[in-house]
Amino acid sequence: MNKRVYLFQEGNAEMRNLLGGKGAGLAEMTKIGLPIPNGFTISTEACTDYYNENRTINDDTTAQIFEALRWLEEKQGKKFGDVNDPLLVSVRSGARASMPGMMDTILNLGLNDESVEGFAKKTGNPRFAYDSYRRFIQMFSDVVMGMSKTYFDGILDGARKSKGYVYDYELTAEDLQEVIAKFKAVYLEKMGHEFPQDPNVQLMEAIKAVFRSWDNPRANAYRRMYDIPYEWGTAVNVQAMVFGNMGDRSGTGVAFTRSPATGAKGIFGEYLINAQGEDVVAGIRTPQPISKLQDDMPEVYEQFMTIAKTLEQHYRDMQDMEFTIEEGKLYFLQTRNGKRTAGAALQIACDLVDEGMISPQEAVMRIEAGSLDQLLHPNFDVMALKNGRVIGQALPASPGAAAGRVYFNADDAIAAHAEGERVILVRQETSPEDIEGMHAAEGVLTMRGGMTSHAAVVARGMGTCCVSGCGDMQVNEENKSFELGGVTVREGDYISLDGSTGKIYLGDIPTVDAGISGNFERIMKWADSFRRLKVRTNADTPDDAENAVRLGAEGIGLCRTEHMFFAPDRIPKIRRMILSDTTEEREAALNELIPFQKSDFKGLYEAMEGRPVTIRFLDPPLHEFVPTTDEEIMELAKDMNLSFAEVKSRCDALHEFNPMMGHRGCRLSVTYPEIARMQTRAVIEAAIEVKSEKGYEIEPEIMVPLVGDKKELAVVKKVIVEVAEEVKKEKNSDIVYHVGTMIEIPRAALMADQIAEEAEFFSFGTNDLTQMTFGFSRDDAGKFLQDYYKSKIYEADPFAHLDQNGVGQLIEMAAERSRKVRPDIKLGICGEHGGDPASIDFCNRVGLTYVSCSPFRVPIARLAAAQSEIGLMQAAKKN
Ligand code: ADP
Ligand code: MG
Ligand code: MG
Numbered sequence: 001m002n003k004r005v006y007l008f009q010e011g012n013a014e015m016r017n018l019l020g021g022k023g024a025g026l027a028e029m030t031k032i033g034l035p036i037p038n039g040f041t042i043s044t045e046a047c048t049d050y051y052n053e054n055r056t057i058n059d060d061t062t063a064q065i066f067e068a069l070r071w072l073e074e075k076q077g078k079k080f081g082d083v084n085d086p087l088l089v090s091v092r093s094g095a096r097a098s099m100p101g102m103m104d105t106i107l108n109l110g111l112n113d114e115s116v117e118g119f120a121k122k123t124g125n126p127r128f129a130y131d132s133y134r135r136f137i138q139m140f141s142d143v144v145m146g147m148s149k150t151y152f153d154g155i156l157d158g159a160r161k162s163k164g165y166v167y168d169y170e171l172t173a174e175d176l177q178e179v180i181a182k183f184k185a186v187y188l189e190k191m192g193h194e195f196p197q198d199p200n201v202q203l204m205e206a207i208k209a210v211f212r213s214w215d216n217p218r219a220n221a222y223r224r225m226y227d228i229p230y231e232w233g234t235a236v237n238v239q240a241m242v243f244g245n246m247g248d249r250s251g252t253g254v255a256f257t258r259s260p261a262t263g264a265k266g267i268f269g270e271y272l273i274n275a276q277g278e279d280v281v282a283g284i285r286t287p288q289p290i291s292k293l294q295d296d297m298p299e300v301y302e303q304f305m306t307i308a309k310t311l312e313q314h315y316r317d318m319q320d321m322e323f324t325i326e327e328g329k330l331y332f333l334q335t336r337n338g339k340r341t342a343g344a345a346l347q348i349a350c351d352l353v354d355e356g357m358i359s360p361q362e363a364v365m366r367i368e369a370g371s372l373d374q375l376l377h378p379n380f381d382v383m384a385l386k387n388g389r390v391i392g393q394a395l396p397a398s399p400g401a402a403a404g405r406v407y408f409n410a411d412d413a414i415a416a417h418a419e420g421e422r423v424i425l426v427r428q429e430t431s432p433e434d435i436e437g438m439h440a441a442e443g444v445l446t447m448r449g450g451m452t453s454h455a456a457v458v459a460r461g462m463g464t465c466c467v468s469g470c471g472d473m474q475v476n477e478e479n480k481s482f483e484l485g486g487v488t489v490r491e492g493d494y495i496s497l498d499g500s501t502g503k504i505y506l507g508d509i510p511t512v513d514a515g516i517s518g519n520f521e522r523i524m525k526w527a528d529s530f531r532r533l534k535v536r537t538n539a540d541t542p543d544d545a546e547n548a549v550r551l552g553a554e555g556i557g558l559c560r561t562e563h564m565f566f567a568p569d570r571i572p573k574i575r576r577m578i579l580s581d582t583t584e585e586r587e588a589a590l591n592e593l594i595p596f597q598k599s600d601f602k603g604l605y606e607a608m609e610g611r612p613v614t615i616r617f618l619d620p621p622l623h624e625f626v627p628t629t630d631e632e633i634m635e636l637a638k639d640m641n642l643s644f645a646e647v648k649s650r651c652d653a654l655h656e657f658n659p660m661m662g663h664r665g666c667r668l669s670v671t672y673p674e675i676a677r678m679q680t681r682a683v684i685e686a687a688i689e690v691k692s693e694k695g696y697e698i699e700p701e702i703m704v705p706l707v708g709d710k711k712e713l714a715v716v717k718k719v720i721v722e723v724a725e726e727v728k729k730e731k732n733s734d735i736v737y738h739v740g741t742m743i744e745i746p747r748a749a750l751m752a753d754q755i756a757e758e759a760e761f762f763s764f765g766t767n768d769l770t771q772m773t774f775g776f777s778r779d780d781a782g783k784f785l786q787d788y789y790k791s792k793i794y795e796a797d798p799f800a801h802l803d804q805n806g807v808g809q810l811i812e813m814a815a816e817r818s819r820k821v822r823p824d825i826k827l828g829i830c831g832e833h834g835g836d837p838a839s840i841d842f843c844n845r846v847g848l849t850y851v852s853c854s855p856f857r858v859p860i861a862r863l864a865a866a867q868s869e870i871g872l873m874q875a876a877k878k879n
């Protein structure tokens with residue numbers, strides 16, 4: 001026999017994986033002697049069995065369930081299914097991690113047409129008995145049978161209205177009997193069979209429904225969002241009922257030991273008299289604040305406060321509790337560490353340290369790193385948001401709140417921004433050419449594209465709010481208008497975007513700026529004292545760099561030089577360079593670019609004040625820069641003294657079938673060494689000048705992208721070293737510089753030992769490395785990944801969370817091999833993963849030197865790095 005069922009007496013808080021969060025909590029509360037209705041938990045392993053055994057509950061588990069039920073009958077002195085005095089139970093789901101609202105609870109199970117009469121007699125309260133039964137029918141039909149709630153709500157509404165009542169509790173016993181008859185009739189009509197009368201059947205069906213709900217689309221979507229593995233499964237709790245709907249000395253409520261919104265100390269809670277289960281949350285009646293309980297039932301209030309305090313001290317964290325009062329007797333039904341906003345989490349962690357309940361190390365572990373995002377972007381004014389009109393909703397691609405006037409192309413957005421307007425850029429989809437426009441915008445809204453689309457990735461990088469993939473929206477870029485939610489929005493109209501929810505509002509909703517408060521700083525300081533892994537930033541402009549430094553960045557891990565070429569005063573020059581026929585022409589065009597590049601780099605060095613700066617040489621395929629409209633081609637033709645046709649044909653010649661694997665990265669420098677020459681000169685001259693002007697110790701790090709072979713790097717490196725030494729001589733400087741490479745092609749990981757002979761540092765470009773390892777591109781994966789999630793092939797987007805099993809192996813191997821050749825090699829990561837807590841943990845464990853992420857994710861990375869290190873320390877202690 002495999003043990004699959006545990007009495008609350010048999011469990012404790014440590015058994016969360018087996019009993020689920022709710023089961024472990026009920027067991028722990030039972031253990032410390034709190035008033036908990038008796039019950040038992042069917043373990044998560046039984047759920048795994050259920051799925052492994054073709055969605056059935058095996059005989060062994062069934063026997064254990066009924067054995068536990070016999071025990072419960074004995075404890076309660078009532079028999080399950082007894083027609084005179086039936087034992088009633090609740091069936092409650094509870095996974096390891098709390099998944100609020102994902103799986104529903106069934107109350108009053110065990111009632112049927114006969115026992116409800118006995119129940120009415122026994123309690124002397126027919127109204128209560130029928131109320132319990134109608135609730136049970138409602139919940140069973142909805143949760144177990146999947147019937148729409150609307151049938152039952154409709155019947156209930158009708159009953160209330162025909163009697164002129166406002167609230168359900170006004171319904172009399174007779175009214176409720178009529179309601180029950182109607183409920184059962186609609187059940188028969190829709191389901192094709194009578195409402196099940198056998199309590200054993202009711203129980204097993206309910207348990208199966210909970211197991212089944214683990215796999216419903218809502219649950220799957222939630223798990224993907226919060227990285228909860230499918231294989232965990234859920235537990236089921238079966239618990240004797242206590243009744244909050246027995247009359248005026250009964251009730252039910254929920255409470256927090258501190259404010260989940262702000263973290264402020266003091267009990268925050270609400271309750272309803274004469275109510276059951278979720279009535280409080282359902283919002284039909286307005287609940288009373290918990291303080292009112294002091295007047296209503298002083299002894300109960302006193303006891304409640306004592307228990308709440310006990311629980312908080314026991315768990316040493318803010319508790320979210322559910323309780324029920326049955327005829328003046330208090331029961332607790334749930335406790336858990338309460339969910340909270342990031343701001344509240346910081347407040348509570350700091351307060352608990354000050355109260356001597358936890359150590360700074362524990363405080364650091366308590367903050368969910370990803371949640372800090374909420375604090376780093378401006379937010380909407382809460383009151384104003386409530387009154388806002390939602391016209392649509394799409395993917396919450398980049399968090400933050402943005403309000404401004406709508407513009408439909410980058411140029412218009414830039415122009416409006418220059419006039420001092422707040423701008424929302426609306427596009428069908430964005431491309432690299434829109435970058436300046438995106439930078440100028442408060443927020444970006446696109447019709448196409450997923451969470452890892454160009455718009456989404458770039459917006460997150462910039463910390464700009466973005467809502468993407470709004471398929472309901474019809475964008476007419478020519479007419480400069482879009483239609484959504486029955487509204488036509490034209491250029492210059494105000495809209496507001498909530499990048500955290502994906503909601504799109506009409507009008508100009510005011511925002512409040514995000515601040516790094518005292519608690520935030522305190523936690524960050526603690527985090528820094530525990531971490532080993534350095535945190536750098538991906539930054540292309542001095543603004544981004546300064547921002548990142550303010551948020552704690554210790555260097556630049558990736559400066560993408562191509563982003564510097566899209567500015568209106570530069571793009572013609574780079575186009576001329578690209579379309580040049582001869583090396584001389586190309587060099588001439590490139591020479592014009594040197595001053596621009598140099599001033600960019602100087603700006604970065606100055607912003608970084610001597611912190612390390614890694615500059616990546618030109619990476620994208622050249623066709624990304626070429627003109628697309630006839631107008632632009634004409635202009636370029638004039639500029640280059642060529643015919644329109646000539647320019648057009650040269651542009652066309654750059655077309656590639658698979659640009660992602662085409663002429664890009666270091667391949668460009670192999671073909672056109674003059675590009676590397678120009679960039680080297682700009683990097684070194686800028687460093688020498690800033691060093692002498694500002695006195696910073698600068699050691700530029702030049703990074704060659706997309707290398708797959710040692711010789712490839714050697715060829716490019718030779719060009720770099722030649723020019724760098726030349727510049728040093730010219731300027732009479734002894735500046736130190738470093739040449740390294742990105743590891744973003746699987747072959748480079750395989751050949752890492754050889755490549756390390758040439759490279760002084762590696763940076764894992766995990767965006768490309770992921771694409772190339774999986775063999776699908778980030779831009780196309782959105783189309784089919786949904787099907788992969790549905791088929792349970794992949795649980796998460798490998799572009800958002802590093803694939804530690806596959807891509808991770810390559811990283812680990814490359815790290816190991818390179819260290820053999822060059823023990824002091826600096827290893828970093830600069831893909832999107834550098835800002836993802838789970839991926840950061842991986843980077844820390846394999847011993848990378850630093851992670852590099854977008855400026856707004858720097859605090860997240862600092863915290864995640866600390867948590868990873870503390871985790872390692874704790875694991876080491878255990879062994
Ligand atoms: P959720 O996970 O959605 O919070 P729960 O299993 O906690 O669902 O159940 C919701 C509510 O149902 C509880 O807060 C409680 O009010 C009520 N409830 C559950 N079990 C019982 C019970 N045995 N007796 C009385 N009320 C119960
Ligand atoms: Mg609950
Ligand atoms: Mg790359």
